[in-house]
Amino acid sequence: MKNKWSCLAVACLATLLLSLDLTVLHLALPRLVADLGASSTQLLWIGDMYGFALAGLLVTMGNVGDRIGRKRLLLIGTVAFGAASAITAYAPTPELLIAARALLGVAGATIMPSTLSIIRNVFTDPGERTAAIGVWSGMSAAGFAIGPVVGGLLLDHFWWGSVFLINVPIMALVLVAGLLVLPESRNPDAGRLDLASVALSFAGIVAVVYAVKEAAHQGVGRADVLLAGLAGVALLALFGWRQTRLPEPLIDxxxxxxxxxxxxxxxxxxxxxxxxxxxxxxxxxxxxxxxxxxxxxxxxxxxxxxxxxxxxxxxxxxxxxxxxxxxxxxxxxxxxxxxxxxxxxxxxxxxxxxxxxxxxxxxxxxxxxxxxxxxxxxxxxxxxxxxxxxxxxxxxxxxxxxxxxxxxxxxxxxxxxxxxxxxxxxxxxxxxxxxxxxxxxxxxxxxxxxxxxxxxxxxxxxxxxxxxxxxxxxxxxxxxxxxxxxxxxxxxxxxxxxxxxx
CATH class of the missing domain: 1.20.1250.20 (MFS general substrate transporter like domains)
Incomplete structure (x- = not known):
């Protein structure tokens, strides 16, 4: 495939932005408090909601991409991420900002597995595949490092919403480039998406991540932390058991x-x-x-x-x-x-x-x-x-x-x-x-x-x-x-x- 390295460039650009978005918010939190009057509880949800939605839906969206096409899902996610970024940047209240961060997480969950699976399907030569994944991993690491720097530069000159608004032109570039160079690939034998498995995976992962995050803030002894952790483990165990009984499981x-x-x-x-x-x-x-x-x-x-x-x-x-x-x-x-x-x-x-x-x-x-x-x-x-x-x-x-x-x-x-x-x-x-x-x-x-x-x-x-x-x-x-x-x-x-x- 002549344009496979162009495909890698598109996947890496999307990955770089998602990694950057995980760390760029940290520096903006003090200004959010001042401008929106967010409470300490709301501040935690603003920081955590993106990760909850992202982690909870990764498994589901990875399967959706296998079924409807990885390129299609990536492009849908790109549009959604750009739109959610604009809503986040201009959110007038903490409640709307929390909801917008949830939308960002949903969109991010469509993009992350799509980039890797596209690389897996485009690079069929084992040596080239390893090299391509190396470049992809490098872009992910670079995004984490660049996030605080980009955030600091933007906040020195603009309002807190600028750390999200910068996503819009980059996602527009990913969308146009993706339409031009990415090939479509899907699982031709994929069965129906098991909605019960979707619900179990989402609820289980979110419950575990919530318990871990709250344990860091409030300690492990709180009743809600313990209940969330136990419920999450039980739901994931049930999810795993169900996968062994499905002809087309979410996770084999x-x-x-x-x-x-x-x-x-x-x-x-x-x-x-x-x-x-x-x-x-x-x-x-x-x-x-x-x-x-x-x-x-x-x-x-x-x-x-x-x-x-x-x-x-x-x-x-x-x-x-x-x-x-x-x-x-x-x-x-x-x-x-x-x-x-x-x-x-x-x-x-x-x-x-x-x-x-x-x-x-x-x-x-x-x-x-x-x-x-x-x-x-x-x-x-x-x-x-x-x-x-x-x-x-x-x-x-x-x-x-x-x-x-x-x-x-x-x-x-x-x-x-x-x-x-x-x-x-x-x-x-x-x-x-x-x-x-x-x-x-x-x-x-x-x-x-x-x-x-x-x-x-x-x-x-x-x-x-x-x-x-x-x-x-x-x-x-x-x-x-x-x-x-x-x-x-x-x-x-x-x-x-x-x-x-x-």
Missing amino acids: VRLFARRAFSASILTNLLAIFAMSAMMLMFAWYLQLVLGWSPLQAGLAQLPGGLSGAVGGVLAAKLIPYLGRNGVVALGLAMNAGSFLYYATLSTELNYLALLPVMVVGGMGVGFAFTVNNDNVLATAPRQRAGAAAAVSETAFELGAALGIAILGTVLTSAYRANLELPAGVPGEAAGESLAGALGVAATLPAGQADALVRAAQAAFLDGVHLTSLVTAGLLVAVAVLALVGLRGVPKVIPEDVLAGAR
């Missing part, structure tokens, strides 16, 4: 019996678990400890994200020498090494020393994501590419939520345990978080304020050190898992050999 659960598929899904989930914690930790560290602006913090993290893009491209070249399990294990080990360095951070930062560490860690993430995504797509039947891509993307979303919830809780708990408040300082707000302590310090006399800031930053750094060591240990364990779980997977996975006949 037999795929998980294939070591390359299941080990790659689990490894990706745990890798993004660590990556999301790093982004959260650095955002707080650079702004609250070092006092950098949001734009400075975004620019400081940019090399790490861009090196992930480089790692994605280089991964395919390393497979012939190290094997698939070796490349994934190497990438995770590189990332683990970067977290060992983060365990030495202090109130004084030598950025030139930090820079190569971030680059090495980011490149390692690119290695792991590229090979794992290629494993997932190559070991699933080509006609089920959308469903397989959706499983991979769902694991990505769940891993990000778990990372922020669990490792964010480790960081916060360590801060609270190590904080030693100066005499006469009220402990409730200062003891909750470093941001709370800095807010209290702004109301105190100079001497007390300085003592509180030093104590809070020291306690926070203790939390950073503990979180970094825990994450490094986890990554080493996952690297061992990859070495064992992906052992024996061919360096070149031939078309449909592991996947079975078309």
Whole structure:
């Protein structure tokens, strides 16, 4: 196919924008509060609603694309994403903004699995397929890194809605290019979409993601968190059982019996678990400890994200020498090494020393994501590419939520345990978080304020050190898992050999 690299460019542009949209909102939240008068609860829903809708519908939309055509679904999603972005940018109330974010999530769920499944169907040569997925993974990593920078630049000159309005011209470009160059592909033997499975998957995934996110904010002991978590696990178990009894399931659960598929899904989930914690930790560290602006913090993290893009491209070249399990294990080990360095951070930062560490860690993430995504797509039947891509993307979303919830809780708990408040300082707000302590310090006399800031930053750094060591240990364990779980997977996975006949 002469225009397959043009197809890759369209898929990468859509992926870049979706990844950027996951992080660009963070910097706009303070202005949302000021302009719309959003309450703390509404603010949480504004931040979380996109992820709820996205994660809950990925599996369904991946199957829809297999049935009605991946190009068609991508183009429908592109129009919907552009329209929802415009509604979001001009939302006059918090309630409408929450609804618009839900529409963005629905549209994003149509685009994400479509991009990967189109790549799977266009690139039939195994070597080219791996290289293409490397470029795609690199664009995804680059979007995460660019998001805070783009957000900072826009917010320096425009209102908060500009971080969403920028999506409109980019999605228009994706729409026109997609109409011109993308081929259509679908599963010719797809059966009816089982609506009961759709409902079970959506409700189960949303309940689990909700429980994880709320546990990070409110703790695991709340009744609604426990009920949501238990209900989500039960619904997903019922979903899995139902899939074994359907002639055309949403997810062929037999795929998980294939070591390359299941080990790659689990490894990706745990890798993004660590990556999301790093982004959260650095955002707080650079702004609250070092006092950098949001734009400075975004620019400081940019090399790490861009090196992930480089790692994605280089991964395919390393497979012939190290094997698939070796490349994934190497990438995770590189990332683990970067977290060992983060365990030495202090109130004084030598950025030139930090820079190569971030680059090495980011490149390692690119290695792991590229090979794992290629494993997932190559070991699933080509006609089920959308469903397989959706499983991979769902694991990505769940891993990000778990990372922020669990490792964010480790960081916060360590801060609270190590904080030693100066005499006469009220402990409730200062003891909750470093941001709370800095807010209290702004109301105190100079001497007390300085003592509180030093104590809070020291306690926070203790939390950073503990979180970094825990994450490094986890990554080493996952690297061992990859070495064992992906052992024996061919360096070149031939078309449909592991996947079975078309």
